[in-house]
Amino acid sequence: MSGIVDRINGLARRIPTWVVYSVYLLPAVWLFYQGVTGGLGPDPVKALEHELGEIALQLLIIGLCITPLRRFVGVNLIRFRRAIGLLAFTYVTLHLLTWAFLDVQTLSRVAEDIIKRPYITIGMAAFVLLVPLAATSNNWSVRKLGPRWRQLHKLTYAAVVLGGVHYIWLVKGIQLEPLVYMAVIMALLGLRLPILASRRASRS
Amino acid sequence: MAHRWKNTLKESDVTPEKVYLNRRQLMASAVAGVGLAGIGGHRAMAQDALEPNSFEDITSYNNYYEFGTGKGDPARYADALTTEPWSVKIDGLVDKPGDYAFEDIMKAMTVEERIYRFRCVEAWSMVVPWNGFELADLLDMAGVQSGAKFVAFETALRPDEMPGVKFPVLDWPYVEGLRLDEAMHPLTIMATGIYGKDIPNQNGAPLRLVVPWKYGFKSIKSIVRISLTDSEPPTAWNKANPREYGFYSNVNPEVSHPRWSQATERPLGGGLFAGRKDTLMFNGYGDEVASLYEGMDLAKFF
Numbered sequence: 001m002s003g004i005v006d007r008i009n010g011l012a013r014r015i016p017t018w019v020v021y022s023v024y025l026l027p028a029v030w031l032f033y034q035g036v037t038g039g040l041g042p043d044p045v046k047a048l049e050h051e052l053g054e055i056a057l058q059l060l061i062i063g064l065c066i067t068p069l070r071r072f073v074g075v076n077l078i079r080f081r082r083a084i085g086l087l088a089f090t091y092v093t094l095h096l097l098t099w100a101f102l103d104v105q106t107l108s109r110v111a112e113d114i115i116k117r118p119y120i121t122i123g124m125a126a127f128v129l130l131v132p133l134a135a136t137s138n139n140w141s142v143r144k145l146g147p148r149w150r151q152l153h154k155l156t157y158a159a160v161v162l163g164g165v166h167y168i169w170l171v172k173g174i175q176l177e178p179l180v181y182m183a184v185i186m187a188l189l190g191l192r193l194p195i196l197a198s199r200r201a202s203r204s
Numbered sequence: 205m206a207h208r209w210k211n212t213l214k215e216s217d218v219t220p221e222k223v224y225l226n227r228r229q230l231m232a233s234a235v236a237g238v239g240l241a242g243i244g245g246h247r248a249m250a251q252d253a254l255e256p257n258s259f260e261d262i263t264s265y266n267n268y269y270e271f272g273t274g275k276g277d278p279a280r281y282a283d284a285l286t287t288e289p290w291s292v293k294i295d296g297l298v299d300k301p302g303d304y305a306f307e308d309i310m311k312a313m314t315v316e317e318r319i320y321r322f323r324c325v326e327a328w329s330m331v332v333p334w335n336g337f338e339l340a341d342l343l344d345m346a347g348v349q350s351g352a353k354f355v356a357f358e359t360a361l362r363p364d365e366m367p368g369v370k371f372p373v374l375d376w377p378y379v380e381g382l383r384l385d386e387a388m389h390p391l392t393i394m395a396t397g398i399y400g401k402d403i404p405n406q407n408g409a410p411l412r413l414v415v416p417w418k419y420g421f422k423s424i425k426s427i428v429r430i431s432l433t434d435s436e437p438p439t440a441w442n443k444a445n446p447r448e449y450g451f452y453s454n455v456n457p458e459v460s461h462p463r464w465s466q467a468t469e470r471p472l473g474g475g476l477f478a479g480r481k482d483t484l485m486f487n488g489y490g491d492e493v494a495s496l497y498e499g500m501d502l503a504k505f506f
Contacts, residue, residue: 035476041276042261042472043328105480109465117463170463172326173373173444175273 005074012077020083027055028094049098056091057167057181059084060160064188072191082137085156089134092127092163119169126162129155157192160185254319257330257473259399265472266406267324268425269373270359270366277368278406284365285426287410296356296431299347306410310396312345313337317400318393320416323455323487329469334414335397340388348384348432355387356380356437357413358429374440380424381437381451382415383496391416391492394427417489419453450506454497455487459506 031051034040040047063084069075100110113120133153135141142149164185167178256262268278290306315335323329343355361377363369369376386392395414396403403409408425415422421441431437441449448462457467468480486493497505 038475040476042257042265042330043275043470044476045470045478046328048476102476103470106468109468113465116460116465119463171273172267173269173273175373176371177273 002074009074009076012075012079017080017083020080021087024059024083024087025090028052028091045098045102049095049103052091052095052098053167056088056095057160057163059088059091060156060163061181061184061188063088063156064160064185068188068191086134086137089130092130096124096127119166122162122169123166126159126166129159129162133159157189161189254321254331256319256333256399259401261473262330262332262398263404263406265330267326267420268368268406268408270361270368270376270378271406272368273373279404281367282405282409284367285360285362285405285409286365287405287426290410290428292411292427293429294342294346294431295429296433297349297352298343298432299349301346304346309342309345309411313341313394315396316393318395318414318416320391320414321484321487321489322416322420323469323483325419325421325449325453325461325464325466327464327466327469327483329471329483330473333399334393334395335400335403336393336395336411336414338390339392339394339413340390342394342430343387343432346430346432351434352432353384354433354435354437355382355384356429356431356433357382357424357427358431359424360426360428373444375443378424378440379437379443380413380422380439381433382413382422383436384432385496386415386493389493389496391489417455417486417493419455421449422453452497452502452505454502454506455483456485456502456506457483458485459503 031040031048035044035048038044063081066077066081066084069077100107104110104113114124115121133155136145136149136152145152164178164182167181171178264279265275266278267275268282271278271281288306291303292306292309293301293303295301315337317333317335319331319333321329322332339355357380359378360366361369382392393414394411395408396411398404398407403412405426408423408427411427412425413423413427422439436451439449439451441453442451455466460466466483469483470480471478484490
């Protein structure tokens with residue numbers, strides 16, 4: 001087991017982060033290309049919107065995996081966390097832009113939907129929460145904010161829960177896939193509870 | 205019955221898809237008014253403003269949750285549905301209740317082509333050239349009794365053939381219902397084909413309801429039972445979420461669904477950069493059906 005962990009850690013140290021960025025931007029390029037050339041079926045707008053949103057949620061979940069992986073398994077992928085976070089923000093943004101400009105198309109209706117439809121309000125709230133996180137995902141901000149940076153970036157927990165609720169709420173009926181995403185999110189957040197508890201214990 | 209839909213076409217008049225598509229292209233380029241009487245003279249007047257979606261679009265993008273919730277799932281899995289033999293139980297307040305074999309129904313009915321707008325509650329739309337017969341004719345065949353006020357429908361429930369029913373997305377079997385006057389309306393058809401071909405399983409083979417002025421989910425698929433009742437029957441989506449899905453579900457741009465504005469729709473088939481268009485009251489069939497709802501508050505009876 002530890003042999004495998006060491007090998008993964010060794011491999012992770014050798015992979016430059018730009019590789020993660022490039023690999024993970026390919027799906028967006030590919031989906032957009034497919035959408036333009038008819039590869040996404042009769043309703044390419046919905047397909048693109050859905051795929052981008054799903055990748056965004058997956059990236060947020062991958063981001064949540066990094067700390068527990070290090071803590072419980074010893075796999076250290078922390079140097080990829082910024083890339084994963086920024087990629088998640090990129091996909092959330094592309095998802096939002098697809099919805100606003102290719103789907104709804106009218107800005108007044110975009111505003112109306114954000115106000116009137118709770119699942120869209122929630123999705124929008126998740127996006128808003130991610131903006132300061134993306135804006136502070138640079139070395140200067142980390143130095144400048146000090147310990148507050150860690151506190152601020154816990155907003156990602158709220159954002160990912162909102163993203164999960166957004167997905168459950170937008171589908172028709174009770175469907176399995178969004179519930180699976182939510183269960184995974186809850187499990188990953190649950191893994192953090194003992195950490196909080198032990199911290200509180202050590203403080204007191 | 206208010207009035208019959210006047211259509212002189214018979215099954216033999218249905219144009220093969222290829223010829224039909226060529227003709228449509230001709231028509232698109234021809235100046236309106238050029239004599240196209242003969243075949244489809246009626247269509248040229250009432251329905252030819254509608255450009256049907258391709259057979260591929262219509263049969264690859266479906267909501268049929270018994271086969272999965274993804275739009276491509278029905279086309280992928282619905283082959284497993286056995287549609288022969290098929291019979292429809294007609295019961296309740298009818299003179300001649302019983303199990304009607306699909307072949308016997310088809311022998312007794314006149315199949316016509318109807319090019320209808322199709323508007324999904326999810327705010328997308330298509331245009332579909334259905335083949336089918338008027339539901340009124342089938343109900344007349346069974347003999348509707350005077351006490352009947354509603355018609356209830358039920359979809360087949362075959363767990364062995366329908367992978368989607370393993371998960372309780374809806375309270376299976378899928379059920380739907382219409383008021384008797386809606387059911388008897390000449391626009392209401394039982395569809396058995398698309399583009400002159402047998403209707404594919406993913407679209408509700410061997411016969412499904414089509415009520416063009418209502419959201420698509422009212423148009424129940426693969427019907428195994430039709431019951432005439434004196435009270436409003438339960439409907440699947442209303443049972444699942446009564447706040448969002450009413451019994452009537454008439455297409456209405458002014459009454460928005462809690463999760464989707466119904467003011468506009470995304471016509472499918474136009475690609476990634478296609479525009480939206482304004483949704484028409486009763487999906488464009490107001491002249492024919494608005495009188496059915498006179499005096500009703502359509503925001504309450506949504």
